[in-house]
Amino acid sequence: MSVLAASGAGRLCAVRAVLPCLWRGKYFSSGNEPAENNPVTPMLRHLMYKIKSTGPITVAEYMKEVLTNPAKVFSQLASVLKNCDISIHLVEVSQKLSEIQALTLTEEKVLLERNAGSPVYMKGVTKSGIPISWYRDLQDVPKEYSFYLAHEFFDVLPVHKFQKTPRGWREVLIDIDPQVSDKLRFVLAPCATPAEAFIQCDETRDHVEVCPDAGVIIQELSQRISLTGGAALIADYGHDGTKTDTFRGFCGHRLHDVLIAPGTADLTADVDFSYLRRMSQGKVASLGPIKQQTFLRNMGIDVRLKVLLDKADEPSLRQQLLQGYDMLMNPTKMGERFNFFALIPHQRLHGRNHQMNACQSKPSPSPVAGFGELVWR
DSSP: OOOOOGGGGGHHHHHTOOOOOOOSSSSSSSOOOGGOOOOOOOOHHHHHHHHHOOOOOOOHHHHHHHHHHHTTTOOOOOOOOOSSSSEEEEEOOOOHHHHHHHHHHSOOOOOOOTTOOOOOOOEEEEESSOOEESSGGGGGEEEOOEEEEEEOHHHHHHHEEEEEEEEEEEEEEEETTTTTOOOEEEEOOSSOOOGGGGGGTTTOOOOOEEEEEHHHHHHHHHHHHHHHHHEEEEEEEEEEOOOOOOEEETTTHHHHTTSSSSSEEEEHHHHHHHHHHHHTTTTEEEEEEHHHHHHHHHHHHHHHHHHHHHHHHHHHHHHHHHHHHHHHIIIIIITTTTTEEEEHHHHSSOOOOOOOOOOOOOOOOOOOTTOOOOOOO
């Protein structure tokens, strides 16, 4: 985590005094809540101490502190792979989350590994007999033929936010509100910051969110897939380089001001899939993003629903199936909010071993499940 050097404290105080203007989000990250609605949480005290010590922090640093600081844990693994002849490798930096995952997957407490030379810090076996290992970094996972699944993973990685001004791009920072006790506010950096290098030269939007951590992970996945095969499937909220201010908070499934009571709400920003595509650097082929409604229809959800309805005897079960289908497919619900994006080897699309059509000089593109229309033969 990058922080400003303590030796620059005097200079930082001068910088804070000349910050040109405030910044207020147009959509979600407003920072407009009245002070009385801002309870002083332990995380808020920690952030205020940090800002007083080193100066305003980036939105990316704010997200790292709120989402990965041991003071707060947000989510748990919710699904189990069954009846597969595979091994599972989980990358998890939070000890608490890994313990929750272990209980969910194995129904027992998994002991920590004591081998100092091994990157695996926990091992176990799932309820269905699948070996499972825990790592703290993707770099430690064995580089073998693998399928990587990232479900609502990239949308919680820290983002840097930038606003276009008459003087060029300026990064959005978080500072202490000098007029209100125990309250944070958005400000614009007075000059260019290092993270500005991530903005495309031909960018036409007036506000941009960039996630360097996502770029690093995509580069690693692309390198692995190009060398050892496999694929990566990313399912997340996002866009293809069109949206601007998407940084928002959720508490109790409701929108929550991101600067209010930090540590009590989940923070998220939509994934920029055009950025992920660029970060793959042509090492692999990318597919998507496509809407969940299209992806699931291509995967045969309509046929699956018909089979389940035909087998359902209870009216309540049939109603449950239809309600679930509506939640997944309705454009006003999850149907068009969730996107799917894939990374696959180039030869998977135009493999050397694929049969050529008699009228073609090149092999036909191989269909990839979910990303092409389902055709029954």
